[in-house]
Amino acid sequence: MRTSPVMNCVVALMESPRKTEADTPTEAGSNASTDAFNSYVLPELPVLYRTARSLSRSDADAEDLVQDTLLRAFRAIDRFDGRYPRAWLLTILRNTNINRARKKKPDLLNDPEATFERSQDFAEHTGPEEIVLEPIFETVVLDAFDQLPEKFSSVVRMVDLEGKSYGDTAAALGIPVGTVMSRLHRARKRIRDEISAQGLDSTEAVLAGGGDVLFGANDDSGDGDANRNNNNRGGL
Amino acid sequence: MGLFSIFKREKNLNCNEVLEVLQSYLDGETDETVARQVSGHLSLCVNCEPESVIYQRIKTTIAVGGSDIDETVLSRLEVFTQRVSTGQIVVPTDLEG
Structure with missing residues (x-):
């Protein structure tokens, strides 16, 4: 199994991998x-x-x-x-x-x-x-993407994941370009609506999730914003 | 007309018109004229510019995270999870974060 360098430093691998759960104590015991x-x-x-x-x-x-x-x-x-x-x-x-x-x-x-x-x-x-x-912005987006009906998600997948043009997507799916545009618009709107429902509309929230973030929009994560938390629980 | 057309200003799109073509604009499917009009509007509009940022981020997120997951990676993570939970991998007490 692959482990990261960090993991190699901080994790001690125990022997006897054939032990069962019943005879191997967990850290919590x-x-x-x-x-x-x-x-x-x-x-x-x-x-x-x-x-x-x-x-x-x-x-x-x-x-x-x-x-x-x-x-x-x-x-x-x-x-x-x-x-x-x-x-x-x-x-x-x-x-x-x-x-x-x-x-x-x-x-x-x-x-x-x-x-x-x-x-x-x-x-x-x-x-x-x-x-x-x-x-988390990314999770909300990916969850909403997963929940799209196939006819919508297939269009999004071809355009955003595979980089296909509208014309190529239309040809691949055997539908008119106008239908591609319509499905794409409706699919992204559904994802966009979920972002609103989760309270992630602000530009700060949108930009906070990138890989370069050091301290994101959630620096004040201890503030206990009940509305956002409730939204999150409902949506996740 | 030819002389005056040189000075003819490009049409200014309103917000509704921009939102109608925003997806195509972000996907690079508009012609240069429309792209220039949308870009000009976005640079000035406090309502449409944030929408553009959000939709662009949606596109980027799906492009990066939306692809199928390699089953071998998932299998490794499942094994890792079970080894942690059964104590075969010990969580150090001084683990940061």
Whole structure:
């Protein structure tokens, strides 16, 4: 199994991989934790990886990010109430990504004092026990994309993923160019509406999710914005 | 007419007209004239410019994250998850973040 350099430094691989769950204690010391963690995480791995990929520069970085996220999630499993596992995991993923970016570019902010203050602020808000659930632009988009009917998603896939022209898309699907445009417009409008529903309309929120983000629009993640959190829970 | 057409200003699109062609503009499917008109409008309009940013970000997000996932990557992550949960990979207590 591939592990990142970071993982090699911080993770000790135990021997006897043939041990069963029954005779292998978890860090939390119970099979209940093992079962709970697996039940929360395994169904969400595709969403986690896709979100990580949209936040990372490469597929390898995305996989590393998910692995780091899983380690942090397991450490915090005993403090998780079991509700909204996807939102819980995605919040850890986002915080992990911000932390990794900060470590990679420690001098990005030139003012040492401001950097220190922001890092202290960041540290106060990113402990797993203080996780605040907030929507992530990329996840909202990809979730909405996944929920599109096939006739809409196929058009979006050809234009945005495969880079096809409207004409080529029309030819490939055997439909008029006007229908391609109509479906594309309606598909993106559905995604756009979901972004509004999640409270991600602001330019700050839109731009915060990029791979270069150091401190995004969610610096104030401890503010407990109930409306956004409720939206997130409903949507995720 | 030929002389005066040199000085004829390009049509100014209103917001509704821009939103009608915004998707085509972002997809590079408009002709140069329309593209120039839309671009000019977006540079001045506080309502349409943010819409353009959001739709462009939607396109980018799908382009990067919307492709199918390599099953071998998912398999590796599933194994990793199970090894973490069963203690075969120990989470260090001083793990940052």
